[in-house]
Amino acid sequence: MATLGNAGSTREVLQRYRFNFQKKYGQNFLISAHVLEEIVNAAEIGRKDLVLEIGPGIGTMTQYLCEAAGHVIAVEIDANLIPILSDTLGAYDNVEIINKDILKVDLDQLVKRWGKPLKVVANLPYYITTPIIMGLFESRVPMESITVMVQKEVADRMQVGPGTKDYGALSLAVQYYAKPELVTTVPPECFMPRPKVGSAVIRLVRYEKPPVEVKDEALLFRLIRASFNQRRKTLANGLANYGAFSLTKEELAACIEELGVPAGVRGEALTLGQFAALSNIVYEKLKKL
Ligand code: SAM
Numbered sequence: 001m002a003t004l005g006n007a008g009s010t011r012e013v014l015q016r017y018r019f020n021f022q023k024k025y026g027q028n029f030l031i032s033a034h035v036l037e038e039i040v041n042a043a044e045i046g047r048k049d050l051v052l053e054i055g056p057g058i059g060t061m062t063q064y065l066c067e068a069a070g071h072v073i074a075v076e077i078d079a080n081l082i083p084i085l086s087d088t089l090g091a092y093d094n095v096e097i098i099n100k101d102i103l104k105v106d107l108d109q110l111v112k113r114w115g116k117p118l119k120v121v122a123n124l125p126y127y128i129t130t131p132i133i134m135g136l137f138e139s140r141v142p143m144e145s146i147t148v149m150v151q152k153e154v155a156d157r158m159q160v161g162p163g164t165k166d167y168g169a170l171s172l173a174v175q176y177y178a179k180p181e182l183v184t185t186v187p188p189e190c191f192m193p194r195p196k197v198g199s200a201v202i203r204l205v206r207y208e209k210p211p212v213e214v215k216d217e218a219l220l221f222r223l224i225r226a227s228f229n230q231r232r233k234t235l236a237n238g239l240a241n242y243g244a245f246s247l248t249k250e251e252l253a254a255c256i257e258e259l260g261v262p263a264g265v266r267g268e269a270l271t272l273g274q275f276a277a278l279s280n281i282v283y284e285k286l287k288k289l
Contacts, residue, residue: 002063004088005033010192013058017084021193025078026125029057030149032190035201040064042183042203043121043147050114054102054122054132054148057081059088061123066092069119073110075102103131107141117142123149126195130154130170133204137177146178146204152185155200162269169228172272173221176212178204212276219286220279227267227275235267247285255281 003009010031013019021027030036039061045051045068056062056074058081065072072095076085085097098105111118118141124132129150136146150158157166158174159182174180183201188194214220226242227235236256240249247255253263259278261270270278 002033002036002060002067004058004060004063005031005036007031007192010058010060013084013088017080019058019080019084022078022080024127025055026127027057027078028123028126028191028193028195030060030123030190031192032186035184035186035190036061036064038184039121039123039147039149039201040068042201043119043145045069045119045121048116049119050111050116052107052111052118052120052122054120055125056085056097057123059085061121062089062095063092065121066095070094071114072096073098075100075105077101103128103135107136107139111141117144119144120146120148122147126151126154126197133170134173137173137206143206145206147183147201148204149186149199149201151195152198152200155180155182155202158202158204162271167268168231169221169224172224172275174204175272176210176220178206180204212273214276214279215283216279219283220276223279223282224267224275227270231266231268233266234264235261235270236263238267245282245286246289247282251285252282255285 010029047070049069051065051069051072053062053065053072053074056076062072062074074095075098079099082099089095120136157168157170158180160166160171181203183203186199222244226239226244229242230238236249236253239245239252255278258281259274
C-alpha cells in the first residue's frame with residue numbers, strides 16, 4: 001500500500017532526511033492522493049506494463065505506479081533523493097531507480113531488454129517540460145502514451161489549433177506525434193511547496209502513424225520552428241529570415257503560393273496539414289536545385 005500522498009507523510013520524510021528543496025530542479029511534490037489516483041488511472045496501467053517515471057522525487061507517485069505496473073523505471077537527477085527513494089520504495093521489487101539527468105539517458109538502451117512499449121508517467125519538472133516531451137517523441141523508443149503533469153498553460157499549448165495565441169511549435173510537434181487529452185486541472189494546494197502557476201495533467205496517446213504524410217520530417221520541423229521564430233512576420237519573411245532552406249525569399253514565396261494560401265499569411269494561421277504540404281513542396285523544390 002502506498003504510504004505517501006499527503007502533506008503529513010511527505011513532511012515527515014522530508015524532515016527525517018533533512019531534505020532541502022532544490023528550486024533549480026523544479027521540485028514540487030504531490031501531496032494529494034486523489035490527484036495521484038487520477039493520474040495513474042488516466043495512464044491505464046496494468047500488471048503487464050513497463051512504466052518510465054521522470055523525476056520520482058521522494059517516491060510518492062512511484063509507490064502508486066509500483067502498485068499498478070509490471071515494472072517501473074524511475075529516473076531522478078537529484079542525488080540527495082536517492083537514499084530517500086531506497087527507503088520509501090524499499091517494499092517494492094518491481095522498481096529500478098536511476099540517478100541521472102533524463103535528458104542524458106539513452107532510452108533505447110534502457111528499455112531494449114524489456115521488449116515492450118513504454119508508458120511514461122510523470123509530474124514533470126516544469127523548467128524542462130518541452131525538451132523532455134520532444135526528447136521522448138524524437139527518441140523513437142516504442143511508446144504507447146505519455147501521461148504528465150505540466151503547467152496549465154503548457155497543457156493549453158499542446159491542445160490548441162491555428163488562430164489562437166497559444167498555438168505554436170509545441171502544439172504542432174505534439175499533434176504530429178500524439179493525440180492530446182486533458183485529464184484534469186490541478187490547483188497549487190496539491191503540491192509541496194506550492195508552485196506559482198496552475199497545473200494540468202495531460203495524456204498524449206502516441207499515433208502509430210502521424211496524421212500527415214511528409215517526405216522529410218526534419219524539414220517539417222525546421223519549417224515550423226522558422227515560422228514561429230518571428231511570429232509577427234509574414235510566413236515568407238519568417239522563413240527567409242531564418243536562413244536555413246537554401247532558397248531565396250522569392251522561391252519561398254512561390255512555395256507558399258503553391259500551397260494556395262494568401263501571400264501575406266502568417267505561420268500561426270497554418271494547420272498541421274498545411275505545414276506538412278508546404279514541407280513537401282519545399283522538399284521537391286530543394287530536390288531540383
Ligand atoms: N514525482 C514527484 C512527485 O510527484 O511528488 C516529484 C515531482 S517534481 C515536480 C520533479 C522531479 O523531477 C524532482 O524530483 C526533480 O528533482 C526531478 N528532476 C528535475 N530535473 C530532472 C532531470 N533533468 N532528470 C531527472 N529528474 C529531474
